[in-house]
Amino acid sequence: MIRFDGVTKRYADGTVAVDHLDLEVPTGEITVLVGPSGCGKTTSLRMINRMIDPSEGRIMLDDVDVRTIDPPTLRRGIGYVIQQAGLFPHRTILDNIATVPYLLGWDRKRARSTALELLERVGLAPEMARRYPFQLSGGQQQRVGVARALAADPPVLLMDEPFSAVDPVVRASLQDELIRLQAELHKTIVFVTHDIDEAIKLGDRVAVLRVGGKLAQVADPATLLAAPADGFVREFLGRDRGIRRLSFVADTGLRLRSDLVVPVTSDLSRVAGVAADVESPWLAVVDEDNRPLGWVAPADLPRAGTLRDVRPLPYGTFVRGKDSLRTALDAALLSPSGCAIAVNGDGRVIGVATRESLDEALALAASEAPEPHDAPVREDADG
Numbered sequence: 001m002i003r004f005d006g007v008t009k010r011y012a013d014g015t016v017a018v019d020h021l022d023l024e025v026p027t028g029e030i031t032v033l034v035g036p037s038g039c040g041k042t043t044s045l046r047m048i049n050r051m052i053d054p055s056e057g058r059i060m061l062d063d064v065d066v067r068t069i070d071p072p073t074l075r076r077g078i079g080y081v082i083q084q085a086g087l088f089p090h091r092t093i094l095d096n097i098a099t100v101p102y103l104l105g106w107d108r109k110r111a112r113s114t115a116l117e118l119l120e121r122v123g124l125a126p127e128m129a130r131r132y133p134f135q136l137s138g139g140q141q142q143r144v145g146v147a148r149a150l151a152a153d154p155p156v157l158l159m160d161e162p163f164s165a166v167d168p169v170v171r172a173s174l175q176d177e178l179i180r181l182q183a184e185l186h187k188t189i190v191f192v193t194h195d196i197d198e199a200i201k202l203g204d205r206v207a208v209l210r211v212g213g214k215l216a217q218v219a220d221p222a223t224l225l226a227a228p229a230d231g232f233v234r235e236f237l238g239r240d241r242g243i244r245r246l247s248f249v250a251d252t253g254l255r256l257r258s259d260l261v262v263p264v265t266s267d268l269s270r271v272a273g274v275a276a277d278v279e280s281p282w283l284a285v286v287d288e289d290n291r292p293l294g295w296v297a298p299a300d301l302p303r304a305g306t307l308r309d310v311r312p313l314p315y316g317t318f319v320r321g322k323d324s325l326r327t328a329l330d331a332a333l334l335s336p337s338g339c340a341i342a343v344n345g346d347g348r349v350i351g352v353a354t355r356e357s358l359d360e361a362l363a364l365a366a367s368e369a370p371e372p373h374d375a376p377v378r379e380d381a382d383g
């Protein structure tokens with residue numbers, strides 16, 4: 001575990017970049033430092049690997065003050081990823097990844113085979129190994145930056161705005177990749193960003209800093225969204241906080257109805273009766289394999305033939321037990337019925353969440369939100 005104990009950094013010109021920071025970074029988790037420009041995120045990060053030393057306080061790494069460890073030894077156990085990857089332009093991708101293993105004196109064969117493995121691990125084709133950084137896209141370079149940081153298998157990874165320089169689509173895929181890698185590797189990661197959405201997506205814990213280097217709040221993302229500590233944090237989280245919080249609420253509180261689901265083989269002469277029996281204007285149609293086909297409104301259908309003869313209307317699904325209440329709600333909003341079709345991991349329909357059940361689940365989620373730390377404010381208040 002990494003622990004900041006009353007850490008202050010005052011630069012030579014008197015700027016206080018970090019002010020009495022107390023923060024724990026648990027082992028094997030992603031802790032995100034987030035906050036507006038100049039709030040001391042990078043300074044905090046660089047004090048961990050001693051690129052900067054604190055003016056006061058100490059940083060403990062597994063109960064050892066990092067200032068008692070000489071920087072090269074310290075950095076061997078700490079991978080470092082920066083914006084725009086910072087690759088060596090005149091070295092091949094393979095040699096870039098193998099940089100630290102070479103420095104550690106590994107034999108070339110072992111260093112290179114480790115580098116090749118990592119190349120694949122971060123989602124790049126082996127052909128990339130012989131290329132030079134300028135022959136890669138920004139997103140690919142960033143992946144190489146991550147591979148390079150992982151090469152000596154350090155337990156700790158420091159990532160300073162690693163995905164900020166790429167476009168939003170590439171950025172989202174790099175974030176997904178990091179989540180996937182972390183599920184395998186369980187590194188202790190400190191990740192710096194100024195983007196609160198990135199912080200909420202990646203962080204097991206999110207530390208929000210304010211300008212002047214003071215910690216405003218540290219919490220898991222769901223708690224942060226539900227109960228920001230003060231007006232600054234609330235403002236920084238931005239709009240749609242309530243909706244975004246639903247991403248962290250399980251869908252398992254949703255009651256499902258199976259009586260609104262009918263097979264495509266059903267006779268049209270009977271479906272109006274089924275709809276009347278279940279008191280619903282809409283029925284969800286499934287194929288012989290129980291996969292969703294869409295919604296029908298039996299009252300509007302002819303009375304001859306089967307459901308195969310009609311074209312069902314669009315639908316949205318959510319995966320029961322995997323997706324969040326937010327995804328279920330979104331699925332409902334994409335359906336003319338206002339209901340969401342629940343499927344299992346194989347994509348087979350297991351029921352329908354009606355508006356009533358969504359309503360109940362939303363009410364429950366609202367009632368389970370932690371108490372806000374301070375009084376509610378008006379939408380237009382500046383906090």
Ligand SMILES: Nc1ncnc2c1ncn2[C@@H]1O[C@H](COP(=O)(O)OP(=O)(O)OP(=O)(O)O)[C@@H](O)[C@H]1O
Pocket residue numbers: 011012013015016017035036037038039040041042043044194
């Ligand atoms: N070498 C330095 N000398 C003097 N002041 C510095 C120095 N480095 C950083 N600062 C100041 O310390 C404060 C914190 O800087 P830092 O880079 O840690 O912030 P940050 O949160 O990472 O910002 P950004 O998101 O813009 O990168 C800023 O006011 C910055 O101007």
